[in-house]
Amino acid sequence: MAGPSIRIKPAGEPSKSTNISGEDSSHRLVAFLQSQSQNTLTRLYQKPSSCLSIFRLLRPLERQLVMNLLWLEMPVPASTMAAWVTREGKRPYHDALATLARLHILPQSPVKHALNPTFKSSMRQAITGGGSSGSFGVLSENDDKHPPPDIEALDAYALERWETILYYMVSSGTGQFPARPSQGVLYLLQRSRLMANVHGNTLQITSAGFQFLLHPPHEQLWELLLQYLQMAEERQMDLVEVLSFLLMLSTTELGKDYSMENLSATQKAMLEDLRDYGLIKQRTATSRRFSPTRLATTLTSSSPPLPTSTGTGNGSQAQGFIVLETNYRLYAYTDNPLQIAVLNLFVTLKSRFPNLVVGQITRESVKKALTNGITADQVISYLITHAHPQMRKNKPLLPVTVQDQIRLWELEKNRVKSQEGYLYTAFASQADYEYVLNYAKQLDVVLWENASRRCFFGSVEGHANIRGFIERRSAAGNA
Amino acid sequence: MDKPSHLSVILDLSPTQWALCAQSANPTGITLQTFLSQLLAFLNAHIACKDENTLAVFGAFPGQSGMLYSSTGEITSARTESTDANTYRPFRTLDSTLMTLIAERLESYDSTTEEAPIGLVGCLTKALCYINRAITTSSSSVTEIEGAVASVDPRILVLSVSPDQSSTYIPIMNSIFSAQKLKVTIDVCKIFGAENVFLQQAAHLTGGAYVQVERTDALLQYMMMSFLPPPAIRQLISVPTQDRVDFRAACFCHKRIVEIGFVCSVCLSIFCQPVPVCSTCRTKFPIKTLQRLRDARPLAAAAPPTKPLAPKNGTATPARPG
Structure with a gap:
């Protein structure tokens, strides 16, 4: 499958990313599910499609443990199970057990382990097929008048929707007024604190929003969807219905029309929102059928959720478009306004050609990004993810000088440390000054001193003591 | 992140052996039907693990072989499947x-004529070629972005259900x-029949698992636990490997499996008896050595020949075929 390789973890140390010993963090959705009640989860596990999708989001060792237990009728003694893992696997194994227990897939028990019966029967059904749950989506009848949309049209649609959202975010506050996404999307962006109401009714991107822009699309998508899930409860939508619909979408097939007949009222209401995000496409708003886009079908996989970015469309952008030289010069082979706008966050753009943008990474441009809340690592991982194929021949991929400099600029920002305290001045005599200063030094609260001006700066914690000391002394002097 | 993995499954579909297997009482046999339904559950589980996991199935039939399924869609059934909302597509x-x-392939066999090997x-x-192509195309295209790993x-x-054929020793090796070379792990599951020497060696040399199924009713569980974990996970989850490997080789002259053989000092071809001229590289051996080897042969244990092929033990590397 062609397309940009989307990394879930930020790039950087390749040794880390190849680590399979369960040290990768769990998927965001898994973390969200762990916070749900057992009741909710058990209802969710009634659908085979939900089980299959959740299973795919688990870490490799967790998946294997589930598979080992899936076909057993009897509970397995904990000691037998512990013998399955090698010595190096001990810690990941216990982590995996803990995660599965929190998901209520494998209830915690000191003696014997058996899968949650609901999960077990649904998962078996998912793998062997059959049953009558219809949870994998009902295809709509073939209709000669309205053939299902072709994959290219779906991709273009998804991309257009998604980029509208991102482009709206990135260009907010710059004086440009690009196409506005729908009201629902705007509300979601505001709720997720990616954008905030600054003055009056203009939405402005927040520092979380800037960070969001540099994330890979897959992560962005889940970030919004999780926010959507949290919102669902407030909107009196049943969380289980919402979740199982999303998970069902992830098992559907690209380029097929699905029928709305089996959907509940909540799920029908969701269609409108998902249409705004670009997850599904409907011919008209009142259509009885919908087709999932690539954004939806790749929810539980790590293959790229978005097709080749628009623009020249010759596929070169799928492989990245950024060339970065050791002299901090950056060439981006793109004419996509979104990509240019994102680059503009941390690059001073110099000139623009029909298919090429040339810019320079400067101290000012990086500092601007840093003040927006973007970290140096995020900049670097964005550059790595979108590096041009030509760059991939280099080892290391990005010039070390540039990487280091970006990190140094970040450190520079952290150069000044602020600490609250009090300045003591106007001592009557040098002896007075030294006497108080000595006392303060004994308390270890002096942050700065200047003998010639007879003043010193003490931290907040020491203030009460020093003040008491001075007062006692002046009282004694007066007496 | 965990990587996608590719699995190529080779099915031994010899009608005779399956018939024998179905009738076998000790150990309890398994019919082809039951086996296939358990296999399908296993294959589905492999695809279920990760969206990017790929699968290819090859069938070994008497005298021929062919691809039965590939997830890249090279083989498609003529029958268009009906819509079913209960199964993942x-x-x-x-x-x-x-x-x-x-079913199509097996029906075409004539049960009266003798079965070809x-x-x-x-x-x-075929499986190796398929994998090689998958690796080279993926390494030249975009999926390679994260480097070779x-x-x-x-x-x-x-x-496997069929016994060893000693004539296939060289191609198997x-x-x-x-x-x-391709870093492919070969796992072997022996469902019926005696231990298979060559396949045992294949599993051992590629770091795969070799499982002799003892209880066919638990076949699915065997497969899930031993063959589902991709090689990367096997560092964490132990997978059965064999502790005793039969390292016997087949001789090049009569294709017999030999315990003690004679190895050409030039090309390492294996022979079951001393020969004056190596059939592979045409090297002539001195008459004297030949004589000595002939004399030593019946008393192999007392006076081992100058170049015995060390059998049975893990120290010996198998002879390289000529």
Whole structure:
């Protein structure tokens, strides 16, 4: 499958990313599910499609443990199970057990382990097929008048929707007024604190929003969807219905029309929102059928959720478009306004050609990004993810000088440390000054001193003591 | 992140052996039908693990071999599948394609004529070629972006019911060496019949698992636990390997499996008896040595020949075929 390789973890140390010993963090959705009640989860596990999708989001060792237990009728003694893992696997194994227990897939028990019966029967059904749950989506009848949309049209649609959202975010506050996404999307962006109401009714991107822009699309998508899930409860939508619909979408097939007949009222209401995000496409708003886009079908996989970015469309952008030289010069082979706008966050753009943008990474441009809340690592991982194929021949991929400099600029920002305290001045005599200063030094609260001006700066914690000391002394002097 | 993995499954579909297996009482046999339904569950589980996991199924039939399914869609069943909302669609396509093709192939065999030897080697080489192509295309295209480590994690699973054919020793060894070079793990599951020397060596040399199924009613559990974990996970989850490997080789002259053989000092060809001229590289051996070897032969234990092929033990590397 062609397309940009989307990394879930930020790039950087390749040794880390190849680590399979369960040290990768769990998927965001898994973390969200762990916070749900057992009741909710058990209802969710009634659908085979939900089980299959959740299973795919688990870490490799967790998946294997589930598979080992899936076909057993009897509970397995904990000691037998512990013998399955090698010595190096001990810690990941216990982590995996803990995660599965929190998901209520494998209830915690000191003696014997058996899968949650609901999960077990649904998962078996998912793998062997059959049953009558219809949870994998009902295809709509073939209709000669309205053939299902072709994959290219779906991709273009998804991309257009998604980029509208991102482009709206990135260009907010710059004086440009690009196409506005729908009201629902705007509300979601505001709720997720990616954008905030600054003055009056203009939405402005927040520092979380800037960070969001540099994330890979897959992560962005889940970030919004999780926010959507949290919102669902407030909107009196049943969380289980919402979740199982999303998970069902992830098992559907690209380029097929699905029928709305089996959907509940909540799920029908969701269609409108998902249409705004670009997850599904409907011919008209009142259509009885919908087709999932690539954004939806790749929810539980790590293959790229978005097709080749628009623009020249010759596929070169799928492989990245950024060339970065050791002299901090950056060439981006793109004419996509979104990509240019994102680059503009941390690059001073110099000139623009029909298919090429040339810019320079400067101290000012990086500092601007840093003040927006973007970290140096995020900049670097964005550059790595979108590096041009030509760059991939280099080892290391990005010039070390540039990487280091970006990190140094970040450190520079952290150069000044602020600490609250009090300045003591106007001592009557040098002896007075030294006497108080000595006392303060004994308390270890002096942050700065200047003998010639007879003043010193003490931290907040020491203030009460020093003040008491001075007062006692002046009282004694007066007496 | 965990990598996608590729699994090539080789099915041994010899009608005679399956008939024997179904009738066998000790150990309890298993019919082809039951086996296939358990296999499908296993294959579905492999695809279920990760969306990017790929699968190819090859069938070894008497005297021929062929691809039965590939997730890249090279083989499609003529029958268009009906819509079914209860099954994940990739599973459904896999199941129907595989079952239709196997049924078609097996029906075409004439039960009266004698069965040709099983085309296992053909399958093995086809699977290796398939994997090689998958690796090279993925490394030249975009999936390579994360460097060489991102390529698929390939392995082959051989489900065998037929006994060893000593005539296939050389091609099997060649396949093993290519597998080693491609870093392909070969797993072997022996469902019926005696231990298979060559396949045992294949599993051992490529770091795969060799499982002799003792209880066919638990076949699915065997497969899930031993063959589902991709090689990367096997560092964490132990997978059965054999502690005793039969390292016997087959001689090049009569294709017999030998315990003590004579190895050409030039090309390492194996012979079951001393020969004056190596049949592979045409090297002539001195008459004197020949005489000495002939004398030593019956008393192999007391006075071992100058170049015995060390059998049985793990120290010996198998002879390289000429």
